[in-house]
Amino acid sequence: MSQPSSLSEHFDYIIIGAGSAGCLLANRLSANPDVNVLLLEAGKKDNYFWIPIPIGYLFTINNPRTDWCYKTQPDPGLNGRSLNYARGKVLGGCSSINAMIYMRGQPRDYNEWASLGNPGWDFNSVLPYFKKSENYIHGADDVHGDQGELRIEERRVNWEILEAWRDAAEQTGIPKVADFNRGDNFGNSYFQVNQHNGVRQNTNKAFLKPVRHRPNLTVITEAHVKKLILEKTDKGKRATGVELHIKGSAVSKINARREVILSAGSIGSPQLLQVSGIGPAKLLQKYQVPLQHHLPGVGANLQDHLQIRMMFKVHNTVTMNQRANSLLGKARMGLEYLLFRSGPLTMAPSQLGAFARSDDSYETPNIEWHVQPLSLDKFGEPLHSFPAITPSVCNLRPTSRGHVHILSPDMNNQPEIKLNYLSTAEDQKVAADSMRFTRRIMSADALRPYQPEEWRPGSSIESDENLIKAAGDLGTTIFHPVGTCKMGNDEYAVVDEQLRVHGIEGLRIIDASIMPTITSGNTNAPTIMIAEKAADMIIKCQN
Numbered sequence: 001m002s003q004p005s006s007l008s009e010h011f012d013y014i015i016i017g018a019g020s021a022g023c024l025l026a027n028r029l030s031a032n033p034d035v036n037v038l039l040l041e042a043g044k045k046d047n048y049f050w051i052p053i054p055i056g057y058l059f060t061i062n063n064p065r066t067d068w069c070y071k072t073q074p075d076p077g078l079n080g081r082s083l084n085y086a087r088g089k090v091l092g093g094c095s096s097i098n099a100m101i102y103m104r105g106q107p108r109d110y111n112e113w114a115s116l117g118n119p120g121w122d123f124n125s126v127l128p129y130f131k132k133s134e135n136y137i138h139g140a141d142d143v144h145g146d147q148g149e150l151r152i153e154e155r156r157v158n159w160e161i162l163e164a165w166r167d168a169a170e171q172t173g174i175p176k177v178a179d180f181n182r183g184d185n186f187g188n189s190y191f192q193v194n195q196h197n198g199v200r201q202n203t204n205k206a207f208l209k210p211v212r213h214r215p216n217l218t219v220i221t222e223a224h225v226k227k228l229i230l231e232k233t234d235k236g237k238r239a240t241g242v243e244l245h246i247k248g249s250a251v252s253k254i255n256a257r258r259e260v261i262l263s264a265g266s267i268g269s270p271q272l273l274q275v276s277g278i279g280p281a282k283l284l285q286k287y288q289v290p291l292q293h294h295l296p297g298v299g300a301n302l303q304d305h306l307q308i309r310m311m312f313k314v315h316n317t318v319t320m321n322q323r324a325n326s327l328l329g330k331a332r333m334g335l336e337y338l339l340f341r342s343g344p345l346t347m348a349p350s351q352l353g354a355f356a357r358s359d360d361s362y363e364t365p366n367i368e369w370h371v372q373p374l375s376l377d378k379f380g381e382p383l384h385s386f387p388a389i390t391p392s393v394c395n396l397r398p399t400s401r402g403h404v405h406i407l408s409p410d411m412n413n414q415p416e417i418k419l420n421y422l423s424t425a426e427d428q429k430v431a432a433d434s435m436r437f438t439r440r441i442m443s444a445d446a447l448r449p450y451q452p453e454e455w456r457p458g459s460s461i462e463s464d465e466n467l468i469k470a471a472g473d474l475g476t477t478i479f480h481p482v483g484t485c486k487m488g489n490d491e492y493a494v495v496d497e498q499l500r501v502h503g504i505e506g507l508r509i510i511d512a513s514i515m516p517t518i519t520s521g522n523t524n525a526p527t528i529m530i531a532e533k534a535a536d537m538i539i540k541c542q543n
């Protein structure tokens with residue numbers, strides 16, 4: 001994986017971005033020794049201290065070593081606030097800095113993709129691709145696989161208060177389940193995580209490291225792709241390579257014999273298309289980017305999960321707040337991790353989850369809780385000194401839509417990321433209803449011994465109007481942007497069901513940006529499934 005001094009040879013495939021999707025693709029495509037694969041990553045290697053330690057999440061986001069450190073536009077739905085919008089900039093991409101929760105979503109999500117004009121993407125068709133990459137700790141069965149590379153394990157730490165929360169959720173009508181990934185995810189359970197023996201397993205570790213010895217696979221880090229090279233053909237235009245800057249190298253262009261594959265994520269992929277002249281004509285004209293192909297949907301249709309971080313003080317128990325605020329507590333946590341790979345340092349920040357319907361009009365769960373045995377005002381700030389928990393709740397299928405638009409033709413400049421959270425009446429209603437639902441759980445009998453007191457937003461806030469305002473004050477991203485290069489065949493579709501860019505030959509997009517609608521859960525496993533299925537499509541084209 002050293003930086004090559006000469007790249008004069010032509011590669012068959014160039015994959016842009018070594019994130020959740022890119023690492024898997026590099027593995028699958030280079031399995032054929034007759035094709036040469038080049039994987040380019042703008043970030044550095046993943047040998048940073050905090051990446052393998054699960055709780056290190058708190059130190060890798062908002063850190064330029066590992067994060068692009070984007071900021072969203074001030075959002076009216078968030079009462080004018082803008083958010084730090086973390087995206088991994090390192091081998092493994094977001095899988096190196098994410099919260100490791102393994103969640104597929106619901107069959108209805110994929111059936112909806114198929115019904116939107118994407119044959120082959122219904123749940124029964126995608127299930128084998130979830131299973132293929134999976135190494136499930138409890139072994140294979142009808143929905144799980146154990147022959148893949150991606151390890152899925154159980155949590156390694158218990159909190160009394162979370163056990164009580166599970167009982168309280170059950171008393172409120174949300175049953176205990178063992179595994180969220182068997183059906184429509186209704187119920188409450190501990191999240192399963194992408195860890196191996198208590199250590200984060202990013203997609204570099206899972207898919208790339210085991211095959212990096214392959215002579216037909218070249219991986220270059222600190223290689224920032226600046227533009228796609230497009231050439232005129234009889235039929236139209238074809239992507240034939242990339243312009244890029246590689247740290248310490250004079251190489252500035254590389255060609256691809258077969259395909260260029262864009263896996264730069266939901267922010268990077270539309271930005272790179274736009275600076276290359278593929279996107280909404282008016283936007284490109286505004287920034288003097290010569291138009292190569294008008295595709296109005298590039299950067300549109302941005303969707304994300306907004307979590308409303310309600311916080312409750314608790315009594316008569318220990319939460320992470322006390323442990324992190326005491327020297328002895330910190331030392332104990334460090335020792336437990338070093339000796340047993342257990343304890344709070346193995347923690348994904350959210351350990352416990354629940355899925356339910358905010359009202360009966362939804363056929364399947366439309367809200368998800370991430371319950372944390374800790375509280376803090378903002379990511380990056382210290383934990384509160386008092387014991388508290390954060391049962392944050394999000395709308396799984398928001399109807400608000402935003403966009404990613406370039407603000408300059410230069411890839412070094414961040415694009416405009418506008419979410420428009422809570423901008424529809426439906427999203428506002430779900431926000432208010434889900435906050436009331438959280439209060440019902442918190443006042444159930446099982447939590448009574450812990451005397452919960454609502455710290456944020458505060459129990460005096462009751463009307464719809466005030467709850468929606470509070471959702472805007474407390475709401476923050478769960479870092480699930482998708483949809484900015486959506487798959488389909490309508491005017492705003494960017495790729496077809498084979499993930500080929502409409503109107504441009506030799507160019508596919510394979511990452512979270514192709515989701516037409518957001519999945520009803522966390523987005524890493526669906527992105528890995530997308531890459532697995534797309535790899536299969538590409539390999540079939542070779543024959």
Ligand SMILES: Cc1cc2nc3c(=O)[nH]c(=O)nc-3n(C[C@H](O)[C@H](O)[C@H](O)COP(=O)(O)OP(=O)(O)OC[C@H]3O[C@@H](n4cnc5c(N)ncnc54)[C@H](O)[C@@H]3O)c2cc1C
Nearest residue numbers: 017019020021042093094099100101225265268512522524
């Ligand atoms: C803080 C955080 C927590 C999250 N928690 C969870 C969770 O617990 N569970 C879950 O399911 N999902 C979670 N997610 C979301 C999930 O990780 C993402 O949906 C998924 O990783 C997206 O994968 P991707 O391949 O589309 O993009 P990425 O993984 O972002 O990969 C894109 C890669 O492309 C590189 N790149 C971008 N532009 C260029 C360029 N011009 N040249 C070269 N390289 C480029 C980037 O550096 C990056 O490595 C979280 C995300 C974050 C940020």
